[in-house]
Amino acid sequence: MHLLLWLLILLCPIVASLDVGSSISISNEQVVPPKPPRRLVLVDGFTEYIGGVCRQHAKLNDIQVLDVVSPYIAMMLKSQGQDLPPHLLAPTEESLQAWLETHQIELPLDCQDICFLSESDCGVATAESCAKLLGINTENSPIADIQSKFVANEKLRQAGIPSIKQALLSSWEQARLFLNDLWLDDPEELCIIKPARGVASDGVFLCRGLQQAEEKFRWLLNAPQYGGGLNQQVLVQQFIRGQEYAVDTVTRDGETKVLAVWKYHKIPTPHAPFVYQGSLLLDPRADPLLFAQICNFVKAALHVNGVRNLPTHTEIKHVDSGAQRGFFLMEINPRFHAQHTCQILRDCLGYEPMTAAVDACFHPERYS
Numbered sequence: 033m034h035l036l037l038w039l040l041i042l043l044c045p046i047v048a049s050l051d052v053g054s055s056i057s058i059s060n061e062q063v064v065p066p067k068p069p070r071r072l073v074l075v076d077g078f079t080e081y082i083g084g085v086c087r088q089h090a091k092l093n094d095i096q097v098l099d100v101v102s103p104y105i106a107m108m109l110k111s112q113g114q115d116l117p118p119h120l121l122a123p124t125e126e127s128l129q130a131w132l133e134t135h136q137i138e139l140p141l142d143c144q145d146i147c148f149l150s151e152s153d154c155g156v157a158t159a160e161s162c163a164k165l166l167g168i169n170t171e172n173s174p175i176a177d178i179q180s181k182f183v184a185n186e187k188l189r190q191a192g193i194p195s196i197k198q199a200l201l202s203s204w205e206q207a208r209l210f211l212n213d214l215w216l217d218d219p220e221e222l223c224i225i226k227p228a229r230g231v232a233s234d235g236v237f238l239c240r241g242l243q244q245a246e247e248k249f250r251w252l253l254n255a256p257q258y259g260g261g262l263n264q265q266v267l268v269q270q271f272i273r274g275q276e277y278a279v280d281t282v283t284r285d286g287e288t289k290v291l292a293v294w295k296y297h298k299i300p301t302p303h304a305p306f307v308y309q310g311s312l313l314l315d316p317r318a319d320p321l322l323f324a325q326i327c328n329f330v331k332a333a334l335h336v337n338g339v340r341n342l343p344t345h346t347e348i349k350h351v352d353s354g355a356q357r358g359f360f361l362m363e364i365n366p367r368f369h370a371q372h373t374c375q376i377l378r379d380c381l382g383y384e385p386m387t388a389a390v391d392a393c394f395h396p397e398r399y400s
Contacts, residue, residue, distance in 0.1 A: 070095045070394055071137070073148045073162050075122070075155035076102050081372045083151045085386040095147075095394060098135055100162065102155035104260055122158045128165055143168050147393030149343070153179070154258070156342075156366050171286075172366075173338025181363045182228050182267050184337050191336040194358050197270040200228055207249050207268050208242060214270060222271040225249050227263050234258065238271060238300075272360050274351035278311065279330045280369050280385050282343045284392040284399050288334055290327045291385050292369075292377055296347075311371070313380060326350070329359040337364055343389045345369045 072090045074097055077083020090097050100122050101109070109116060123131035132139065146168060148159040157175045177183045188195040199210045215221045225248040226236040235255070237248040245268070252266045276296040281288050295312040316323045330346050347362040368385050377384040391398040 068138075068142070068145050071098055071135075071146045072096070072390065072393070073098045073100055073146065073159065075100045075148070075150035075159045075162070076105055076152035077149075078151060081374045082368050082370070082386060085374055085384070086149055086151075086390055089387040089390050093390070093394065095390070100155075100158065102150070102152060102158040104154040105152065107260075122162060123165055125165065137166075140167050144394070147390065149389055149393075150367055151370075153365060153367055153370075154260075170342075171340040172342055173340075175366060178337055178339060178342075178364050178366050179229050181226070181269075184333070184364050185361055187336050188333060188361055191332075193332060193336065194360065196272060196360050199268050200265045201249075201268060202253075202265045204246055204249050204253075207245065207266070210268055211242065211245060214268075218271075224267075224269040224271050225252065226267050226269070227252060227255075227257055228265060228267045229258060272349045272351060272356065274349040274356075274360070276347060276349050276362065277314075277326055278369065279326060279346045279348065280344070280373075281330065281334065281346065282385055282388045282392050282399075283334060283339050284341055284396065286335070286340050288331045288339070289388065289392075289399070290330065291383065291388055292373070292381065293323060293326055294369075313373075313376060322350075325359065333361050333364065339364070339366065341392075342366045343368050343385050 070093075072086065072095050074083055074086055074090075077087060077097075077099060087097050099120060101116055101120050103122060106116055106121060118127070118130070119134045121127070146166065148163045148168070148170070150156045150159040156179070160170060160172065160175050163170050172178070177187075182198060182200040185195045185198055197214055199206070201207045201210065211221075211223060214223065221241050223239050223245055224236065225239050225245055227234075235252055237244075237252075239245040239248055249266050249268070252263050254262050254264070257263045276298065278294040278296060279290060280292040280294075281290050283289075293314040293316075295314055297310045297312070299307055299309050301307050314323060326348070329348060333346065333348075334344060343366070345365040345367060347365070349360045349362060351357050351360070368389075374384045374386065388399070
């Protein structure tokens, strides 16, 4: 009895201190579940000045980075005796569940919580396939069509935009007939022979006359192509005499922002007709009309080619006089400019494409 009395005396202050009303009250407020983590799937992000910049900016904004290696790069590494751990390999339909479990991802995903970017040219298709596997619709046209120099120009032609005369051919006899018609308006008999897809002017030849054209056409046909496989067809194009520009952009929901315009300087060498010597960053104030025309042409080219949510590095030519006067598309690269331009752009313009692309995915207010 005395022990019970002592327990009551000890417990009374504790019970009195409890807020009984709050302990039994029922809140009408709904419990808000925690927001899922935001994730950037970064394909082939090997360099410090492209993948590294994306990775750093993502982490500064509490965005988890999932590194993935494209099948083409993985194959090259394996051929050199370097096997990658499974979590770095791009997911497939067969490996998707294990990949999701490894990265602690639950489906379905909201497109505002995940983004897919690639540093390499061959990794862009991997980024798109990852998005599709995870149920995200990027709304872009097929990447193979955007990367195809032939298809990209054909879409411009179909849209009524001036484009290069060209043909994608599988035999020299077809090419000879095309060139005979093409050269009716070109007494110099110049043409471009190149793969339908490639990078850094690799395999691009300036030819004069049928003999040179045939030699380079036959050399490219059935030769290994970038990204794997062989050239089943060769692209033959009209040679455009003009100044070449490269335009770096980021597109979000079909709205394109031009981030930089570069004036290319290429020189011929004994072994290659187009060798990069330098690139000059254009000041928009130097020639506002030309700058606006370049931007408008590139925006139109990206629009008709179905670029909805991508960074691009697009190359064009400008002819400022004569019958060919105007702008012509060389190629659309749905990736970043593969040069160490980050610090130059930050110093001159205050921004660069990598952080802009990440912001376009996760911070639309910054993009706008």
